[in-house]
Amino acid sequence: FITWEAILKIYHKSDNTRPLLILQQISxxxxxxxxxxxxxxxSIAKFYIPP
Incomplete structure (x- = not known):
């Protein structure tokens, strides 16, 4: 799952010409x-709750 550190690392690695691609990946x-x-x-509800 996503952490803010991963988002910041991806953002700092990329140049400013690809922000939309990063936002699409995050979304x-x-x-x-x-x-x-x-x-x-x-599935948990179906398994634990009796009908």
Whole structure:
């Protein structure tokens, strides 16, 4: 998952001509982790809560 240190390292490594690519990568990682948490919580709820 994403930490601010990783974001700052990626930002400092890159030149200023590629900020949109970095933002797209960060947003994609956030969306992926968010969807993963949704599916994970739903599977846990199905497993623990009796019908």
């Amino acid at each position: 994609f990682d956030w969306v992926f982790s968010f969807v993963f948490l949704i599916f994970y919580s739903q």
